[in-house]
Every structure is written in C-alpha cells, then in structure tokens.
Amino acid sequence: MNRPITLYIIDDHTLVTDGIKAMLAGNNSLTVAACFSNGADFFRGIKISQPDVALIDIQLPDMSGIEIARILSETYPQVKTLILSALEDEASVTAAIKSGARGYLTKDCPKDELIKAVESVIAGNIYFGEGLSERMFKGYLQKLTRQEVPDESKAILTDREKEVVQLFAEGLLYKQIADRLQISIKTVETHKANIMRKLEIKNTAELVKYAIRQNLTSL
Amino acid sequence: MNRPITLYIIDDHTLVTDGIKAMLAGNNSLTVAACFSNGADFFRGIKISQPDVALIDIQLPDMSGIEIARILSETYPQVKTLILSALEDEASVTAAIKSGARGYLTKDCPKDELIKAVESVIAGNIYFGEGLSERMFKGYLQKLTRQEVPDESKAILTDREKEVVQLFAEGLLYKQIADRLQISIKTVETHKANIMRKLEIKNTAELVKYAIRQNLTSL
C-alpha cells in the first residue's frame, strides 16, 4: 500500500478540524497530519514538515486563507492547497485560484466530496464543488488569461486610500476626513471615487463591509 | 443503560454536521437523531419528533438561530437549545440567553466541550464555554435584573425597522427601500431616524455594523 496522503488543516473552528479528523479516522489513505488555528502557527509548522495537501479556511483570525495560499504556492509549490469557505461567491472562488489554490470547497459540501477533492488535487487536477466547476471555472479561465479579475485579497488600494476607507468605515463625513488627514474635501472625494472604482462597489455599506473584512475597522 | 440523549443539529454546513456526527459515532450516550440545514426544515422535523437537545447554528440561510431558539422555547420548552456560533461577541451571547437558549458554544470549542455542554443542559444547567461563563454571565445577569443598560441584543427595533436596517445595510437608497417596501420615501426617512435614535448611533457605517452583528446582512 502507498504511503497515506498527509493533510494539514488550517481552521480556527475546532469543531470543523475535529470533525474532519473524525471523518477520516477510518480512512487509511488519508491522514490529518496536523491542524492549525491561524496562519502564523501554520507557517511555523510547515517549516518543519510539509504535507501533501493543505486545507485552508478562508476566514482566519490573523490573515486570509487566500493570502496563505498565495504565499504557500510561492514558497512550497509542491504543497497542494484547498480553500475551505462558508461562502460560495464568485469573487472568493476566483481569488482562490489566483492565489494558487488547487480547489475550493464550501463547508456545506458532502463529506465524500472532501475526500474526492483531496484525491483530485493530488492527481494534479483542479477541483471545484459540483456545479461550480462548469458554471464558474470556464468563465474564470477566460478572465484569468486576460488579467482582468479584481482580486480583493490582493487589495489594490494604496496606503492613503486604506486610510480613507478606514475613516469612512468609522462613519466620518467627508469634511471630518479632510480635517483629520489635513487635505481638502475634494481630495477625499477623489479618493473615495477611486476606491469605489477599484473595488467595484457602489455604496458605502459595501465599503464598510470591505473595511471590516480587511480589518481596517472593528465590528 | 439509559436511553441515549437525542440531538438535532441545525447547521447549513455539512462539514460541521457530519463532523459532529462522526465525533459522536462512538459515543452511545449521545446520538444525532437528525440534521437540518435551515429553520423551515427543522420546524417541519420537530413536529414529527422532538429531540432532547437542539444544537443550532446562529447563521442560517433562512432565519437566525436566535429566532429559532426563541420560537422553540415557546413551542417546545422541553427541548433544550444550544446556540452554535463562529463568533463570541457579548451581544450574541446575551441575545442567545434571552431567546431561551440554554448554552452558547463557539465553533472553535474543543470537541469534549460539546459533549460536556449537552450533558450540562440536559442536567438542567445553563452552559457557556469556559471563561465565558464567569466573564460575561454575571454581568449579563446584572443587566437583566436592572433593565437599565441599553441592550443591543434586546433589539428594541420593530420588525418593520429591522427590515429597513437590513435594506440600508445592503446599500439601498431611500428611494429603492421605499419601492421595495411599497411605502414613501418620507416613511423610510422616519424609520431611519427612529432607528438611529433608538440605537444611539450617528451614521450609516454604524448602522451597517449593527446589521452585521444582528445577522441582518452578511459580510
């Protein structure tokens, strides 16, 4: 028999990691080598030994799973990464692939799919849950080759723009932001417009949510 | 040996439900009788047969776990409810207890804690994860008995106002909200003003954050 496939899980929800471990307990072709609850711990761990596959939750306390996948694909390209997410929005999926991940699983996938996904990426394939593969992947590939996918995880915003986002997310008015940053209202307007264009969002509510996701403001 | 404790799980993440099922597979004092991925299915199921404990995720596609707990405590008070959440903010915890839930577990709790929690609520206790019990519960009790703290979880908002909050948090304009709710812009203005006064907030950013905390909109 072959050496079992080793798996690292990066997820801060013990119930999820324990659950996966329990599910794979009887499976001797797949073993959970280690679990990490945040990015920092994971990177410490991977220096010591590398798994075949890393199953990474997208939402982590210290950094985004996408960011981890990106770094991982550069530093340990032989480690296949699978992104695990509660959501299934196109932006996250495309961001996941752009980051170098080999697959995208939602937490509401059937348990068999997890095993299938792991075996699939080990075999060198890219795996997406069910209908997702066809529905999104083709369209995505077209976009990818043309470099026109806006990738939130990469945060194309400049430092100044991030400051502005943060202050908007704190609820400040244009005038107040202008005073705080010692610039004119017009400049704040320009920044806001640029931010909205870059993030492809249309209202302040989305801006606030973006700021929260990026840890620019607290909930 | 006693009849095993029966458990219903309400969570739309199959990985979580399957995980818990797998974890409890070898435990014969506790069995997962059924899993539901949304509130509607759950209420259909509970009409047929009632479990001892319902483990309810706070974020569900059709309604809040808090709302389910509230209804459940009124219609089937003998069913003990445990709220399962990814977050651990005070507002959610207090909301959980006010809704009639007997305990609050975060998804990053150790697996033993789940069993402990279930056994604890069956024994008639109220269970909170670790430090949470002392850190929050006492303060909460004080608030409850004195009714003098503006308690966000109490959500003094009317149903109509919650609808308005939700739509604002989705980024809709006054006009769009008016159209959606089939009322005039002036009425939307009134609702917004009342909401802001009640919540003691001064800007839309805070409103969005409130909506997110209350699960009225997604991040």
Add this chain to the structure above:
DNA sequence: CTACACATCAGGGTTTTCCCTGATAATAAG
C-alpha cells in the same frame, strides 16, 4: 374610553454626497 406604540405620510429647508471635467506636482519605472 384612553393612552400608547406603530406605521404611515407631507412640506420645506439645509447639508452632504455624488458626478463630471478638468488640473498640478512628486515620484517611480521603463
């Protein structure tokens, strides 16, 4: 019956935001 909360709406004015078309300077990259 009488409050009280709730949801509805109006007029009218002020403030803020949004949108458009511009411009300038500094700095970095090619």
Add this chain to the structure above:
DNA sequence: CTTATTATCAGGGAAAACCCTGATGTGTAG
C-alpha cells in the same frame, strides 16, 4: 525622457440624505 502612479485640488450642478415640525389611522393594553 517619457510614462504611470499617486496624491493633491477646483468648479459647478444634480441627487441624495438629513432635519424639523407636524399629521393620520390602526391597533392594543389598561
């Protein structure tokens, strides 16, 4: 040296949001 990016700013008008005062009908609890 040219080009791109970033950060800065202006004018002017349209749209939206905000603020204040006030009103009506419908329930519901005492």
